[in-house]
Amino acid sequence: MSPDVLVCGAGVGGLAAARALGGLGLDVLVVDKQPRIRPIAKGEVLQPGALRLLRSWGVEQRLDAQGAVRLGRLVVRDPRGTALMSLDYGQLPAPDQWLLAHDHTTILTALAEGLGPRVELRRGVRAESPLRDDSGRITGLRLAEGGRVYEERAPLVVAADGISSRLRTWADIEAKRIDYPHRLVSFDIADAEAAARADDFSAYVTDRGLRLLYPLPGGRLRLYLQAGPDELRGVTARGGLADWATRALSQVPALEPLTASLLAHLDTRQTLPVGRLLSPRLAGHGLALVGEAAYAVHPMAAQGMNTAITSAGALAERLADRLERMGGMSAAAVDGALRDYHERQLPLLAQAARTSGNAARMVTDLSWRGRILGRRAVRHTGANPRLLHTVTHNMSGLGPRPLTPLDRLQQLGLVPDPRAHRVPAASAGRPQSM
Incomplete structure (x- = not known):
């Protein structure tokens, strides 16, 4: 039938x-x-x-x-690990207060x-x-x-x-598929001690682009490193990849302690093209x-x-x-x-x-214009509780709350936001992260 x-x-x-x-x-x-x-x-x-x-x-x-690992926040950080913009899922209604990895x-x-x-x-x-x-x-x-x-x-x-x-x-x-002008290089790192300390989805903003880290089950970490489209062309020997990976973490003090673990798991590398389509x-x-x-x-x-x-x-x-x-x-x-x-x-x-x-451009755009606008958007959104709550809700998939043109200007710090601290109270559930 x-x-x-x-x-x-x-x-x-x-x-x-x-x-x-x-x-x-x-x-x-x-x-x-x-x-x-x-x-x-x-x-x-x-x-x-x-x-x-x-x-x-x-x-x-x-x-x-x-x-499965439950994560409470999606955080954009500077190379030293300081949170620049933290989307706290504890502000959402229960039971929708987690990411699951x-x-x-x-x-x-x-x-x-x-x-x-x-x-x-x-x-x-x-x-x-x-x-x-x-x-x-x-x-x-x-x-x-x-x-x-x-x-x-x-x-x-x-x-x-x-x-x-x-x-x-x-x-x-x-x-039409539109490719981003970079690739992501992924590694699966077994480091139980580091994985136990990782309790969020962290994107690090660096001069060489995105460094993304989050825990997976079994005491493992997923690490993505942004690379130019031809940056790894010809890097086939383990020594060449080790040098590249070491340099990639050396510019991120918060991640540099992972270097030894990363070098032990170079064979897990996957290089992924990144595109968008609607x-x-x-x-x-x-x-x-x-x-x-x-x-x-x-x-x-x-x-x-x-x-x-x-x-x-x-x-x-x-x-x-x-x-x-x-x-x-x-x-x-x-x-x-x-x-x-x-x-x-x-x-x-x-x-x-x-x-x-918009989220991707904030941390991956390496043009001078992209760096200036992206860093401003991260900084001013991170300092505005109302915008943070709206962005968190949109990221969560619980229903769109479109940002207005005025919101966009406030994200860039071009106009003040008198409503910045008007945030809906979180429903009962897990305690909010600080």
Whole structure:
């Protein structure tokens, strides 16, 4: 029997969409071209907005049982470790007062284990081409698995196949990826003593760009070092990489004590290109975009994986509403839900993209103009409790509170803010960090 929904891509966006849509009582088939989950240094920090959904699905509980690390703050620091801007999640309503950190593979496995009986996951399956009806509406995919090619039809197809999405192209949706003028070099460092002291998501502002650090389960740390696009070209020998890594930490006194641990884990290096993308359309006839097929951002603000999860939940909400009103997975009901999804979710993604882009520029832009504006924005936002609360709420994914043009001027310290200390009281929960 054909499924109600065919999801292409078993990353966070695809698995979240499958779980959310399967929870409506629909039969869902998920396919992914990779035969197994690949370990990659991305998608490791979950925001409160995404955790709300994961909690309702039992996924947060699975991650907690496997040692997930709870973080109370997202902090921008100077090289000596002094906090310049601290987003305190303890100011948010309970229970949404934490970030949650775990390995990407563990998060994917927890999602897959919680898919439910109405969802089937097939790995090692490649989408070859779309299937369409006489009107041009996408009605399924031609799939290749092993040595056979077959057709799978469904009233709804979900494109969750990444930033270079083939399905997005097949739906004639043009979305331009814009690469940042740098890369991030990631290391997985085992240092139980240092990991025990790390209780937040810390971004260090340096003259050479971002240095990002947060703890992972098992007494480990994730360290990202910003590098120019060609900075590591030709650095293949261990000695050359060791010299580069040592110099990268030598300019950050707060991180320099990690040098020995970093040098012991050079073989964990992953070099990641960094790009951003926001699709102008989140849906076509019969097809929805979720995850990086729709939206990709710089990892500095921990937004990409989280918006993938909340977008999957939003798609399911829109479809549930249409099914209640119209009954059955008709083309009219599905396409109506897709229109609703696009109209309601695109402004939220655009707001998240601005928030993430601004946060990334504050600490990664090495141009003279970027350094001046970025440092001013960090300093003045960090000294303004009202703006801090607004930015924290936006980062958390609990609902957008757009910054006004006046707020932007106040972030740069160009005009005073007489309301700077008007901050909503935190709900009962964990004590606020100082």
